[in-house]
Amino acid sequence: MAFTAAELSRGAVWAWLSFLILLTSLFVVPTLISLVTSLWSPASLDGLPLTAGAMLGGLQYLIIVLVIGGTISGLVTLVAAPLAGAIGRRLAGTRPAWIHAPAYLLLGAGIGGAVGLGIGALVTRESPYTLVLAGLGAGLTAPAAVAGWWITMRKALRDDRRERDAVQPA
Numbered sequence: 001m002a003f004t005a006a007e008l009s010r011g012a013v014w015a016w017l018s019f020l021i022l023l024t025s026l027f028v029v030p031t032l033i034s035l036v037t038s039l040w041s042p043a044s045l046d047g048l049p050l051t052a053g054a055m056l057g058g059l060q061y062l063i064i065v066l067v068i069g070g071t072i073s074g075l076v077t078l079v080a081a082p083l084a085g086a087i088g089r090r091l092a093g094t095r096p097a098w099i100h101a102p103a104y105l106l107l108g109a110g111i112g113g114a115v116g117l118g119i120g121a122l123v124t125r126e127s128p129y130t131l132v133l134a135g136l137g138a139g140l141t142a143p144a145a146v147a148g149w150w151i152t153m154r155k156a157l158r159d160d161r162r163e164r165d166a167v168q169p170a
Contacts, residue, residue: 003092007152008085015084015108015148016077022140023069027062072115080111084145097153104149105142112141 087107091100116137120130 003085003088005085007156008081008088010155011084011088011148011152012077012081013148014151015144016073018147019073019077019140019144020066020070022144023073024062024066026136026140027065031062072119076111076115080107083107083111084148088149100149100153101146104145108142108145109138111145112137112139115141 084104084107087100087103091103094100113134114137116134117130119137120133123133124130
């Protein structure tokens with residue numbers, strides 16, 4: 001199986017989309033938990049207006065996060081794709097496939113951690129917050145990079161199998 005530019009592009013897009021799903025989950029799940037618990041809060045006897053306002057605020061916050069996070073992660077994906085391509089070409093003939101996963105996990109963690117450190121340094125001068133952003137970046141980007149590789153690898157193997165089966169009569 002050869003590693004192609006189309007597979008690199010597909011992997012980069014899937015990694016980016018996986019990152020956006022993880023980023024969205026990071027903000028949606030706590031917001032939903034907060035909304036559900038606020039319904040039974042003794043501080044609000046009429047929870048519905050509070051919930052509607054919180055939902056609107058949460059939606060605005062989510063849109064801002066996705067626009068900023070989507071833009072930054074899209075640019076990072078474009079910059080990091082050549083590194084992923086180099087890894088893909090280097091490991092193209094390596095079997096078993098599970099050996100590839102740690103390479104992409106480390107690539108994602110390194111890139112996510114570096115971007116988190118950079119954003120942290122720009123946004124805050126407090127080193128604990130910078131380290132938290134680096135940890136979040138690594139924690140979100142590492143599984144996204146593996147997901148991009150995994151989805152692309154499965155499709156490439158399926159396509160190779162179809163080509164092989166089409167050439168060889170049954």
